[in-house]
Amino acid sequence: MNDLSGMFQADPDSLAHPQSQQTTPPEAPMAMPPQVLEQRPRSLGALFLAAFRPARQPSRGV
């Protein structure tokens, strides 16, 4: 059984605590370009070959 002692510590001051911290996620834009999923092949051959086109490699590590 988990020990839950100490989980509930009444802190009467918390409600009076000013909400000075940011409440919305930080502004840090990052591009998210829409991907191509519907490139229409000109022929059945191109349609078949599309499945074997090599994939891009990761642009960088972590």
Place this chain on the structure above:
Amino acid sequence: MSLPSDRRVFVIRFGLLMGGVLIGWGGFLLFLRYGAADGLDVMDLIRAGLILISTFWLAWGALQAFAGLTTRPPSVPRHDDALTSRCVILVPVYNEDPAATFPRIAAMEASLRRTGWAERFHIAILSDTRDDTVAEAEQRGFQRLLNLTGAEGRIFYRRRENNRGRKAGNIEDFITRSGAAYDLAVILDADSLMEGATMVEMVRRMEADPKLGLLQTLPQIVNAQSRFGRIQQFAAAFYSPIFCRGLAMMQGRTGPFWGHNAIVRVRAFAESCGLPELSGRPPFGGHILSHDYVEAALLARAGWTVRVDDDLNGSYEEGPENMVLHAKRDRRWCQGNLQHSRLLAAPGLKPWSRFVFVQGILAYLSPVIWLAFLLCSIAAPVFAPPIDYFPIEGWRWPVIPVSHASKALALAFCIVGLLFLPKLLILLDAALRGRARGFGGAGAAARAVGAELLFSALSAPVFLMFNTRSVLQVIWGVDGGWPAQTRGDGTMTLPEAWAASRWIVISGLLGAALAAGLSPALLPWLAPVLLPMMAAPFIISWSSAPARSPLFQTPTEGTIPEVLLLDRQFRAVWHPDSKVVRISAA
């Protein structure tokens, strides 16, 4: 054992696929020989073709289970050093009750604090809620959440002005506004729960493997109350880990994403997973509904590894409490999976990603194929040529055709075997390896498996009809929209169940009348399908009632996980009248 090489993964995939094809082909030949007894006609060929696809699909599922029983999870790259990544936990909400959702967030935050790594994690509640009353409750709930956790500055809330792109658009909106602040993002659903230790372990694995773009866990269903919910909960806990192990054997670098209870590398996700709107109108055009499969395919296309680690525990979700809610959710998934037919030829996707789309499509077409087979069988006598008792010219004695019913019986036996054998083998494996202890012991697990198989047999025809309706609606262009998930009690009275399923009862009666008129000899064969259809309201109502039996025990009920206990504690004090005003994980 380390992760299998690409070559080994190819061999496993090829071997299992060929196994499925061979079993399907065996079913095809067996049926042809049965049909040829009185002369082959067009209906025999159609039915044999339907049997080929259906048997392949069943065999494919069964082979995954057999594969899962033969291996253990490999060791994967991880580290034990200090976490260095900036992580965010994303909780998209959409008209859900904050009194249910926000205590879960508090529980996960407290669980994270117990790991000592909470400071590396932020939590962002991403609201797409359209209902102003619910939105106001979310605002109040957010303040309550901060008051209870004291996590100001680490838990955020934002509500979108419009919900373009639905859940995928919600995540995308976060990444385009705030993505650069984080390295890793844990993506959850409103009903998800994850142990802090599990999230920390996922971060360790992501940090140890720079090419890993997405790591999926296998969530277990928890908090089920109804009979149906508990059966689903048991099945998910007892069978799914084995099926998932089989899936993991075949995944290579192109594993699955199920939309939640997973962690992604933010930069990889941003680079690869911006979803376009498909040309045309819903259900096949417009926003991509089942975005998760597509995102997994796009990450793999860009060269990132996508992986499910089936050894990761501490990942939970809730499930629908009755068959109608389950069918409603399936309606959405059905539309999403059939929409993937538009993406089969998308440029640059890995072949396995395309096959995953095909699998999703087949999962929803398979019941329709079974129904088509049954209807063709009922209609077959109309197309059958008259029996020729004098097939040999000049021979004066009649030739009585030899019955090949034994072949039909053999085929039926094989199909039932493909359905039941994997589950029975999983039971045997659980009993031998001791995994059954978590389910109340081998005896209790065996009783639960027996009851689950019985309920599956009874409910399958009802789901077959719901599934068929969903497929036909999508094909006819009916968009299912984006209904909010309904969880909770789920009890349905008999009149409510009748209202939801009377069309199934009528279909069952019509099917019986048709069979009685055209193929009376088929009636005993059709009874296991037609009788549950006629009894659909009773099955739905009975299974929606609260479960009182201890049957279907799962490990999370025997030893309640920490985060579930925390969730219960937070729920208990959630109401603002509660005397507790602050909870700390000290």
